[in-house]
Amino acid sequence: MIKTNEFQSIKLSFTNCYFLRCNEGYLLIDTSYPKDYEKFEKKIEKIDIKLSDIRYLFLTHHHDDHAGFAAKLVEETGAKIIVHKNALPYLQQGIPEEDSQPINKRVKFTFKLFEGFHDFGFPPVILSENDIILNGDNHELLKKLGIDGSILYTPGHTSDHLAIVLANGNAFVGDVAMNFLKFTGIKRRPIFVQDINTVFESWQKLIDHGAKSIYPAHGKPFDAKDLMISKEKFANS
Numbered sequence: 643m644i645k646t647n648e649f650q651s652i653k654l655s656f657t658n659c660y661f662l663r664c665n666e667g668y669l670l671i672d673t674s675y676p677k678d679y680e681k682f683e684k685k686i687e688k689i690d691i692k693l694s695d696i697r698y699l700f701l702t703h704h705h706d707d708h709a710g711f712a713a714k715l716v717e718e719t720g721a722k723i724i725v726h727k728n729a730l731p732y733l734q735q736g737i738p739e740e741d742s743q744p745i746n747k748r749v750k751f752t753f754k755l756f757e758g759f760h761d762f763g764f765p766p767v768i769l770s771e772n773d774i775i776l777n778g779d780n781h782e783l784l785k786k787l788g789i790d791g792s793i794l795y796t797p798g799h800t801s802d803h804l805a806i807v808l809a810n811g812n813a814f815v816g817d818v819a820m821n822f823l824k825f826t827g828i829k830r831r832p833i834f835v836q837d838i839n840t841v842f843e844s845w846q847k848l849i850d851h852g853a854k855s856i857y858p859a860h861g862k863p864f865d866a867k868d869l870m871i872s873k874e875k876f877a878n879s
């Protein structure tokens with residue numbers, strides 16, 4: 643069995659979706675908003691990926707910009723979902739967890755406008771016995787699928803958050819770090835958090851597991867060293 647570090651990406655609305663090469667096809671990291679499914683079909687055609695090549699859908703967490711068209715994708719492809727157990731009640735109802743806060747006043751102000759016309763719901767994702775529900779870190783599953791990497795539990799943005807770190811240092815971190823809305827001064831922090839110290843612990847865990855290049859769901863990739871710079875700036879402030 644070949645274990646690879648290969649990946650491709652597409653961008654839909656605000657979300658980067660990453661495709662990791664795996665045995666007999668691809669593991670897709672995250673979908674986007676429900677409305678983006680048709681755009682998704684067009685964009686994967688351009689990078690030569692067929693719907694039928696998508697074997698697994700890895701959800702970093704349950705938010706609508708990540709799980710938005712998960713139900714539709716699974717219906718069309720039969721892909722198996724890989725997700726943390728804490729996501730299940732929210733996926734089943736198509737709603738977000740409620741206890742997250744904007745990271746600063748600028749984000750709060752920016753999102754006041756957005757929230758006025760955005761519905762955070764999404765079509766419910768009902769898991770089946772074929773899906774893979776994780777309880778924390780997992781160092782075996784990806785290797786079995788032909789991907790040279792590990793899955794890490796990385797809470798702080800949400801309580802169900804998972805990330806992937808590959809053996810070559812590429813880390814796909816969902817929303818536990820962002821490179822987005824620079825004018826808000828977030829400096830790699832998520833725009834919404836449940837607890838910023840838990841976010842910083844998750845960053846440390848990524849680095850301890852060899853993360854070197856950070857591929858966030860929102861914004862361009864960046865050097866893992868930026869996480870430590872940001873943490874020093876904001877820890878205890």
Ligand SMILES: [Zn+2]
Binds near residue numbers: 703705799817
């Ligand atoms: Zn999120």
Ligand SMILES: [Zn+2]
Binds near residue numbers: 705707859
């Ligand atoms: Zn997001």
